[in-house]
Amino acid sequence: MTTAEDRTVPYDPEVLRARALETLLAARARTTGLTGCVDEDDLTAQHSPLMSPLVWDLAHIGNQEEQWLLRAVGGRDAIRPDIDPLYDAFEHPRAARPSLPLLSPAEARAYVAEVRGRALDVLEASPLRGTGLLDGGFAFGMIAQHEQQHDETMLITHQLRRGPAALTAPEPPPAPGDAALLPPEVLVPGGPFVMGTDTEPWALDNERPAHRRNVPAFFLDTLPVTNAAYARFLEDGGYDDPRWWTEAGWEHVRRHGLYAPRFWSRAGGQWLRDRFGVTEPVPPEEPVLHVCWYEADAYARWAGRRLPTEAEWEKAARHDPATGRSRRYPWGDADPGPQHANLGQRHLRPAPAGAYPEGASPLGVRQLMGDVWEWTASDFLPHPGFRAFPYREYSEVFFGGDYKVLRGGSFAVDGVACRGTFRNWDHPVRRQIFSGFRTARDASPRADGGEVTA
Incomplete structure (x- = not known):
């Protein structure tokens, strides 16, 4: 390697x-x-x-x-x-x-x-x-x-913004993909990989430098968590059960009366959402959107899983087990095209889970780029050897435990600001951002040194 x-x-x-x-x-x-x-x-x-x-x-x-x-x-x-x-x-x-x-x-x-x-x-x-x-x-x-x-x-x-819709999507999202045919999770093998970059000319300071990171084997959702899956958490009383929430998350839910993702409402026995001035039924096949870190973390606990760490996310998105090298993107080194990911405000919404098979990682993980920013378990911290450039206020002043890392980019992100190394961060209470998530779990080691794969 x-x-x-x-x-x-x-x-x-x-x-x-x-x-x-x-x-x-x-x-x-x-x-x-x-x-x-x-x-x-x-x-x-x-x-x-x-x-x-x-x-x-x-x-x-x-x-x-x-x-x-x-x-x-x-x-x-x-x-x-x-x-x-x-x-x-x-x-x-x-x-x-x-x-x-x-x-x-x-x-x-x-x-x-x-x-x-x-x-x-x-x-x-x-x-x-x-x-x-x-x-x-x-x-x-x-x-x-x-x-x-x-x-x-x-x-x-x-x-x-309140008022009539002012934006229109240039094109409709793709048809629902083959999500039902995909395995629910993928095993990411343990071992080292190269995280960060030294070679992208426009990479920002917090993406640098490239460095080796050892990541134990883990399982990662093949797809982002969908609206349908998240609705099951709601229907099971997830927002009313403190077992699934961190202490800070439970206090936040109680104080602000949270009961569903932001912009969701209940009417006529169904969930509706407001999207850029239009009220519509929540599409079950789309990745869930407008959830804060506390909500993502609580869902993962309810599902018996957890949020992936930032290093796990990047390894799943970039590491090619066949060559041992880190790619620029899940699909390879080519710049993003419309066949790879939902980027650039093209659809004004996430694409259905399972879309963009040409954008899959070598291990078969889908939609790691575009659609929704994905919350990780990690605080926003510098890579080893970090140097602020060209000014401290871009990244350095945000390092610490007040911010959680999001990865992957949403449908609102342009390709120039989206890479396998690109790092976003925000407070764990933020819900107005285009944020979703996927979950992970540890892979149990076998006595012979391998990993249990099921």
């Missing part, structure tokens, strides 16, 4: 320049769609104290692009240094942002357009070689990912 990834990444400047241009333009098209489908009142309103006004996200996207691409990489004069404090995510909590003297929608649109025009000039002139921000075109990849991450944040705001 290699001690680092053995994939060669194309660092050809013109290949990276074309990729950077494509990803920046794709991100901006999505931003324009998310902010152009509602009126100015909706853009400036705060639809939830958990989220910023959409117009704040829009100008923040431009401000980050100005700071990193124009000033840091291009050495250009600042366009609007006066607004830096307004759009500093660490200076103003989300609940307070509507009271700030924010740019109006028209001003924000003009600002981000001016920044983008100059940023493309910087991209055209950049050698995309060197160290730090220039290495592998990192700064341009970082900004494309940042914009797509805020696009996902704005999509969450759309989910929380």
